[in-house]
Amino acid sequence: AKWVYRFGDGMAEGRADMRNLLGGKGANLAEMSSLGLPVPPGFSITTEVCTYYYAHDKGFPDDLKKQVDDGVAHIEKIVGMKFGDPNAPLLVSVRSGARVSMPGMMDTVLNLGLNDETAAGLAKQSGDERFAYDSYRRFIQMYGNVVLGVEHHHFEEILDLHKSDLGVSLDTDLTAENWKKVIAEYKAKVEEELGKPFPQDPRTQLWGAIGAVFASWNIPRAITYRKLNNIPEDWGTAVNVQAMVFGNMGNDCATGVAFTRNPSTGEKEFYGEYLVNAQGEDVVAGIRTPQHLTLAGKKANNSTLPAMEEVMPEVFSQLNDVRQQLETHYRDMQDIEFTVQKGKLYMLQTRNGKRTAQAALKIAVDLCNEGLIDKKTAVARIDPASLDQLLHPTLDPKAKREVIARGLPASPGAASGKVVFTADDAEDRAAKGDKVILVRVETSPEDIHGMHAAVGILTTRGGMTSHAAVVARGMGRPCVSGAGELRIDGKAKVMIVKGHKIQEGDLITIDGGTGEVMAGAVPTIEPQLSGDFATLMGWADEARKLKIRTNAETPLDARTARKFGAEGIGLCRTEHMFFDGDRIVAMREMIMAEDVEGRKKALAKILPMQRQDFVELFEIMKGLPVTIRLLDPPLHEFLPHSAEEMAEVAAAAGVPVDAVAARAAALHESNPMLGHRGCRLGITYPEIYEMQARAIFEALAHVKQTSGDTAEAEIMIPLVGIPKELTLMKAIIDRVAAEVEAESKVKLPYSVGTMIELPRAALLAGEIAKDAAFFSFGTNDLTQTTFGLSRDDAARFIQAYERQGILARDPFITLDADGVGELVKLAAERGRKTRPDIKLGICGEHGGDPASIHFCAQQGLNYVSCSPYRVPIAKLAAAQAAL
Ligand code: ADP
Numbered sequence: 001a002k003w004v005y006r007f008g009d010g011m012a013e014g015r016a017d018m019r020n021l022l023g024g025k026g027a028n029l030a031e032m033s034s035l036g037l038p039v040p041p042g043f044s045i046t047t048e049v050c051t052y053y054y055a056h057d058k059g060f061p062d063d064l065k066k067q068v069d070d071g072v073a074h075i076e077k078i079v080g081m082k083f084g085d086p087n088a089p090l091l092v093s094v095r096s097g098a099r100v101s102m103p104g105m106m107d108t109v110l111n112l113g114l115n116d117e118t119a120a121g122l123a124k125q126s127g128d129e130r131f132a133y134d135s136y137r138r139f140i141q142m143y144g145n146v147v148l149g150v151e152h153h154h155f156e157e158i159l160d161l162h163k164s165d166l167g168v169s170l171d172t173d174l175t176a177e178n179w180k181k182v183i184a185e186y187k188a189k190v191e192e193e194l195g196k197p198f199p200q201d202p203r204t205q206l207w208g209a210i211g212a213v214f215a216s217w218n219i220p221r222a223i224t225y226r227k228l229n230n231i232p233e234d235w236g237t238a239v240n241v242q243a244m245v246f247g248n249m250g251n252d253c254a255t256g257v258a259f260t261r262n263p264s265t266g267e268k269e270f271y272g273e274y275l276v277n278a279q280g281e282d283v284v285a286g287i288r289t290p291q292h293l294t295l296a297g298k299k300a301n302n303s304t305l306p307a308m309e310e311v312m313p314e315v316f317s318q319l320n321d322v323r324q325q326l327e328t329h330y331r332d333m334q335d336i337e338f339t340v341q342k343g344k345l346y347m348l349q350t351r352n353g354k355r356t357a358q359a360a361l362k363i364a365v366d367l368c369n370e371g372l373i374d375k376k377t378a379v380a381r382i383d384p385a386s387l388d389q390l391l392h393p394t395l396d397p398k399a400k401r402e403v404i405a406r407g408l409p410a411s412p413g414a415a416s417g418k419v420v421f422t423a424d425d426a427e428d429r430a431a432k433g434d435k436v437i438l439v440r441v442e443t444s445p446e447d448i449h450g451m452h453a454a455v456g457i458l459t460t461r462g463g464m465t466s467h468a469a470v471v472a473r474g475m476g477r478p479c480v481s482g483a484g485e486l487r488i489d490g491k492a493k494v495m496i497v498k499g500h501k502i503q504e505g506d507l508i509t510i511d512g513g514t515g516e517v518m519a520g521a522v523p524t525i526e527p528q529l530s531g532d533f534a535t536l537m538g539w540a541d542e543a544r545k546l547k548i549r550t551n552a553e554t555p556l557d558a559r560t561a562r563k564f565g566a567e568g569i570g571l572c573r574t575e576h577m578f579f580d581g582d583r584i585v586a587m588r589e590m591i592m593a594e595d596v597e598g599r600k601k602a603l604a605k606i607l608p609m610q611r612q613d614f615v616e617l618f619e620i621m622k623g624l625p626v627t628i629r630l631l632d633p634p635l636h637e638f639l640p641h642s643a644e645e646m647a648e649v650a651a652a653a654g655v656p657v658d659a660v661a662a663r664a665a666a667l668h669e670s671n672p673m674l675g676h677r678g679c680r681l682g683i684t685y686p687e688i689y690e691m692q693a694r695a696i697f698e699a700l701a702h703v704k705q706t707s708g709d710t711a712e713a714e715i716m717i718p719l720v721g722i723p724k725e726l727t728l729m730k731a732i733i734d735r736v737a738a739e740v741e742a743e744s745k746v747k748l749p750y751s752v753g754t755m756i757e758l759p760r761a762a763l764l765a766g767e768i769a770k771d772a773a774f775f776s777f778g779t780n781d782l783t784q785t786t787f788g789l790s791r792d793d794a795a796r797f798i799q800a801y802e803r804q805g806i807l808a809r810d811p812f813i814t815l816d817a818d819g820v821g822e823l824v825k826l827a828a829e830r831g832r833k834t835r836p837d838i839k840l841g842i843c844g845e846h847g848g849d850p851a852s853i854h855f856c857a858q859q860g861l862n863y864v865s866c867s868p869y870r871v872p873i874a875k876l877a878a879a880q881a882a883l
């Protein structure tokens with residue numbers, strides 16, 4: 001079998017579309033090499049070897065060794081140096097690379113091939129002894145840690161001792177002779193820890209590193225990252241072995257990272273950072289303050305350090321050409337890594353860059369306008385869930401803010417929360433319901449769970465491409481990085497800035513759009529939905545077939561949803577209108593009534609209030625459908641509890657308190673969600689539904705008379721399981737409609753339908769459709785009743801189900817296509833058979849979940865309904881489902 005794919009010198013055996021086999025990094029190195037870009041030669045060992053490795057007790061296929069040897073020979077030939085040559089040694093890096101990028105999850109080993117002999121050879125060949133021994137000690141440190149498992153602090157302690165003996169503080173102050181001593185001690189330490197010497201044979205080193213990359217697929221932080229990002233365990237990683245180039249050979253050398261467009265705003269500007277005379281991940285590690293690539297970047301960030309454009313104009317202009325070439329080729333914004341060795345540019349990585357939601361929109365719209373992609377591709381590029389970041393509030397510019405520190409605007413959005421200093425504390429407090437801001441000197445992959453739990457992230461060190469910034473942007477968390485004025489005392493759990501002492505648990509606010517850090521909580525305002533957002537939503541509207549409605553009962557929600565482009569209301573829960581103020585008293589009076597007369601008296605008080613609610617909704621939703629669900633929850637939920645509440649109800653109804661208490665006891669239910677609720681209320685107390693129907697119809701008539709047009713009412717009967725339930729309720733509604741039409745002389749635009757939320761209703765959908773102009777799948781209850789799983793109690797054990805792989809996903813978040821979905825499918829089929837033009841939709845949480853929306857689109861439903869803030873997300877998901 002072919003396990004190894006070579007690249008370099010303008011050729012490659014792999015391609016960009018082979019990422020499953022070669023990993024993202026390997027596939028793109030191959031692609032760049034084929035494009036003729038300056039890529040150091042190398043080869044990729046496929047992900048199939050990783051699979052083999054785990055299937056064969058960490059062993060390798062027999063024919064791998066020969067292929068790796070050939071790969072090394074391929075590099076040697078292009079570079080003109082030999083691996084292990086004591087005079088002019090070829091050195092390589094060993095780099096991991098999965099199908100999708102897993103930033104910082106796997107460790108790369110640089111400078112591999114160095115030993116006592118080759119280090120001396122490198123010194124002679126480069127004419128730079130210090131560089132050679134600096135590289136050798138870096139290698140022992142990295143290899144010792146990543147491959148041999150010797151803890152980092154051992155090396156740091158040795159280095160620190162040397163520095164204090166020499167009276168210096170910077171690594172750069174150490175001479176070749178100093179490094180030689182450090183190296184001797186490093187090696188002794190490794191031997192002491194492992195009981196055997198540091199491997200001197202380059203081939204042994206190489207195989208050790210290859211094995212370590214495969215083994216690192218299963219280290220805990222990699223597993224955590226895969227869990228959080230839904231990356232399958234069985235994908236595996238590839239290994240890339242590549243000739244080293246050196247950014248640390250002097251001041252004509254550099255290493256850097258860049259984005260072909262600004263990853264925060266999406267602006268078409270070259271955006272990146274670099275360090276002179278540095279190697280590997282020095283730029284992202286936040287050890288030295290990175291410099292900007294462009295003069296514009298330098299100016300925008302008030303940097304005093306010279307830009308690459310000034311220092312190395314020729315290499316910069318070459319890099320800028322590569323930037324354009326890569327964008328045109330990949331038709332997307334790229335995130336690139338490069339190194340300059342003695343004035344010569346080398347490309348080490350390219351991939352589609354992570355970006356904020358705002359940048360994603362701007363880049364998609366711009367690329368489309370530039371003719372690089374079409375509208376459909378632009379629509380497909382945006383992750384619907386990421387729009388959430390844009391729909392959320394930013395700081396109110398008029399609000400007073402006490403800025404206590406400034407950092408870099410690393411990831412946009414504003415957040416207020418309580419300060420915590422460790423990822424574990426963030427997780428603990430968040431689990432208790434606190435909003436927390438995670439404050440760290442810098443973050444590392446070990447902090448991911450805490451970053452996830454936090455509403456915002458603040459670091460005191462690191463640039464726009466630091467770990468914190470990259471991860472926060474990916475997660476959509478606001479982040480301010482590199483706020484250098486803050487001093488953190490991790491032990492005491494306080495931070496100090498300009499005389500402020502901020503303790504764990506104190507409130508702060510960060511603005512990831514400006515980089516400001518403020519004491520206390522600062523009020524926020526709603527986002528603007530124009531520009532690129534509107535353009536892309538317009539393209540989504542052209543593509544999608546599903547209509548998107550909203551769940552709303554208040555005028556505020558209805559207006560918000562209209563602003564987001566909702567095409568009607570899919571679920572107006574009338575009981576939500578009964579809970580405020582005076583209404584709850586009248587409602588309780590109605591429930592407590594002993595007879596029809598008593599109920600009618602109380603209902604008469606509610607009627608005008610309910611009518612007024614509908615008037616407003618029908619005005620806002622003029623020309624659009626509004627589905628109104630008649631009273632649904634168990635009466636139980638409206639019962640008075642305290643003595644005070646009982647007295648209030650007694651006074652309103654003019655009955656003794658004792659009577660109220662007795663009635664409350666009589667109405668108590670032991671399983672209310674399966675009890676006296678839904679249309680069962682309409683069956684036992686028809687006057688309730690009659691009143692609601694009248695309120696709806698009078699409101700319709702009123703709005704139509706006063707403004708010439710109105711919404712179209714779809715009256716929905718909940719919890720039907722027996723066809724006759726619907727027949728009876730529909731008769732009442734039609735009768736009231738006829739009455740109101742006669743009284744008002746207005747033709748009322750209305751229809752009657754039902755929810756399908758019980759398995760029996762789904763099974764009898766053909767029969768039920770005789771009386772239903774529409775079905776709305778109430779997938780919350782349908783999930784609950786199909787699984788026999790209480791939504792209110794499931795949280796306690798559902799995680800255990802997910803952990804053990806019994807359920808892939810929480811069925812209350814993503815519609816269970818296999819079971820609940822099967823009922824939806826069946827009911828849709830049976831309903832359509834009876835009534836071909838039956839309108840079908842879903843309401844409930846699933847209506848805003850992209851995966852569930854895909855399912856609804858597949859079933860050919862007419863619409864989904866979701867909460868107002870999810871309307872744009874649902875529209876985009878619906879468009880993608882139709883592409
Ligand atoms: P990651 O996946 O964590 O980004 P990489 O494999 O890209 O890890 O390696 C990290 C860094 O190491 C690179 O950005 C680059 O600076 C440096 N590096 C890797 N391979 C080489 C090489 N062949 N020559 C010089 N530097 C290298």
Ligand code: MG
Pocket residue numbers: 103104105106108281
């Ligand atoms: Mg890394």
Ligand code: MG
Pocket residue numbers: 337349
């Ligand atoms: Mg990299």
